[in-house]
Amino acid sequence: MTRIYSYTQPLDADIVDAFCLMQKGFTDQFVYYRKDRPTRFMGLGRCIALPTLDDAECELTGPAAEQPVFFSFNRFDAHNPAPADELFQSFPNLHFMLPEVVLIENERGAFLQVNSLGPVYAGRVERFARLALTAPHRTRRTVSYQLELDSRSAWEQAVGSGLDAIKSGRVEKVVLSRRLKLRADEPFSSKDLLVNLIDGTAHGTVLLYRYADVFFCGCTPELLVRKSGCELESMCLAGTCPASPDPAENERLAQGLLNDAKNRAEHDYVVRFIRDVLGRTCYAVDVPKEPTIMPLTRIQHLMTPARAKLLEGVDLWSMMGDLHPTPAVSGTPVGEAKMLIRQIEAYNRGFFAGACGYVDAAGDGEFSVALRTGVFDGEIGYVYAGCGIVDGSRAADEYDEIALKLKTVLSAFDGEAGAASSHAAQTSPQTATQTTGETNPQAASPADLQEIPQVAGQTAMQSAGQTDPQTTTAGKGEAR
Numbered sequence: 001m002t003r004i005y006s007y008t009q010p011l012d013a014d015i016v017d018a019f020c021l022m023q024k025g026f027t028d029q030f031v032y033y034r035k036d037r038p039t040r041f042m043g044l045g046r047c048i049a050l051p052t053l054d055d056a057e058c059e060l061t062g063p064a065a066e067q068p069v070f071f072s073f074n075r076f077d078a079h080n081p082a083p084a085d086e087l088f089q090s091f092p093n094l095h096f097m098l099p100e101v102v103l104i105e106n107e108r109g110a111f112l113q114v115n116s117l118g119p120v121y122a123g124r125v126e127r128f129a130r131l132a133l134t135a136p137h138r139t140r141r142t143v144s145y146q147l148e149l150d151s152r153s154a155w156e157q158a159v160g161s162g163l164d165a166i167k168s169g170r171v172e173k174v175v176l177s178r179r180l181k182l183r184a185d186e187p188f189s190s191k192d193l194l195v196n197l198i199d200g201t202a203h204g205t206v207l208l209y210r211y212a213d214v215f216f217c218g219c220t221p222e223l224l225v226r227k228s229g230c231e232l233e234s235m236c237l238a239g240t241c242p243a244s245p246d247p248a249e250n251e252r253l254a255q256g257l258l259n260d261a262k263n264r265a266e267h268d269y270v271v272r273f274i275r276d277v278l279g280r281t282c283y284a285v286d287v288p289k290e291p292t293i294m295p296l297t298r299i300q301h302l303m304t305p306a307r308a309k310l311l312e313g314v315d316l317w318s319m320m321g322d323l324h325p326t327p328a329v330s331g332t333p334v335g336e337a338k339m340l341i342r343q344i345e346a347y348n349r350g351f352f353a354g355a356c357g358y359v360d361a362a363g364d365g366e367f368s369v370a371l372r373t374g375v376f377d378g379e380i381g382y383v384y385a386g387c388g389i390v391d392g393s394r395a396a397d398e399y400d401e402i403a404l405k406l407k408t409v410l411s412a413f414d415g416e417a418g419a420a421s422s423h424a425a426q427t428s429p430q431t432a433t434q435t436t437g438e439t440n441p442q443a444a445s446p447a448d449l450q451e452i453p454q455v456a457g458q459t460a461m462q463s464a465g466q467t468d469p470q471t472t473t474a475g476k477g478e479a480r
């Protein structure tokens with residue numbers, strides 16, 4: 001039996017500002033921050049890591065009774081025997097991590113929680129509270145980086161292999177991804193990226209897991225599972241088209257997506273899978289027959305919400321294991337698609353498209369699918385995004401779709417509201433030439449889709465001698 005002492009008191013401070021001030025010096029940092037409503041946990045330090053919560057007993061003390069939360073970041077393919085990629089290698093394989101200090105915001109207010117393996121005395125909490133109260137209002141910073149575009153021909157080959165597997169009947173759908181490398185002149189700061197994701201235009205849930213110098217972060221729109229008592233929620237999210245700032249055009253695109261047979265087929269694999277899993281573990285399963293549109297800043301998705309009541313005795317951790325990965329991020333059938341991904345993708349996805357979230361001491365909590373994310377260490381980083389391949393998919397369209405999805409995680413570098421990634425620079429003339437060679441300038445797609453390829457064009461100019469002071473000044477400050 002592990003006895004945990006958890007002391008919570010109300011906090012009259014902005015939790016993000018407090019986190020920015022307090023985070024320095026903590027090896028472990030965890031964030032699960034829903035932007036649409038206050039379900040927000042920002043954890044610092046590690047009190048304990050447990051393989052299961054079965055033997056944990058928590059004693060709640062202090063003037064507020066908030067459950068301690070255990071963060072849980074799980075890889076896309078935890079059983080993959082291939083070694084994790086260099087940056088992901090550093091993260092420990094732990095199931096439930098309880099931070100020492102947690103800043104909480106929920107519908108009851110803001111709180112400061114201190115967790116310990118021995119009784120927590122009020123003076124210790126007071127010290128953290130006093131510090132939190134001195135936190136200045138955060139500022140956003142634009143972060144300069146250079147983006148190395150991946151090769152279009154490698155992508156075409158990958159999609160070709162996926163389509164072959166579909167034609168041969170091995171899979172019906174496979175979700176393939178792209179990984180792009182980033183470089184910066186100074187080390188990436190998790191605080192800057194976090195603040196830009198929280199205060200910027202990205203929709204969804206902001207995730208951060210930092211372990212020593214390496215951090216994984218992003219902002220995902222996809223809920224995997226949420227449990228509150230016996231109420232369970234999940235989400236079928238698959239099928240994508242661009243968004244437009246013009247409302248009439250946006251509506252036309254949305255109607256086109258709702259009526260597009262290929263996107264509907266991609267979506268239905270996910271609906272069938274989630275309905276089947278809930279059908280085995282839950283009752284009163286409610287999954288609407290028709291999807292709706294989830295509007296995001298740059299794209300829109302087909303979305304079908306799923307609700308059910310959990311059978312007594314089934315817990316959130318096992319639901320997470322049964323649901324993840326859904327065909328939205330792997331394919332159909334799931335096992336065969338995972339095998340195909342191991343064979344086709346040149347890297348191990350690590351936490352990208354993994355199940356990341358928290359479970360509280362009462363067994364409630366939620367996991368999101370870690371999409372629109374990247375991993376960073378010092379001056380290098382990798383960003384990831386994928387898309388579903390089904391019969392009839394075209395490599396060029398999927399490449400552009402991924403470019404749009406990548407813009408969400410790349411918005412973490414934008415210190416200004418609504419800024420595009422125009423400050424991204426590519427300094428290597430070789431890479432720039434290679435990339436522009438692989439980008440078809442004739443391709444008639446919406447300007448929006450072209451934005452990432454344009455970055456390469458810009459860079460080619462720069463490497464030919466034109467230096468834009470904006471691109472070379474790392475961290476041009478911008479007050480909110």
Ligand SMILES: C=C(O[C@@H]1C=C(C(=O)O)C=C[C@H]1O)C(=O)O
Nearest residue numbers: 237238239240328385386387388
């Ligand atoms: C795989 C990603 O997104 C997933 C794939 C989608 C699609 O293929 O249409 C849509 C939403 C997500 O479930 C990603 O963003 O990296």
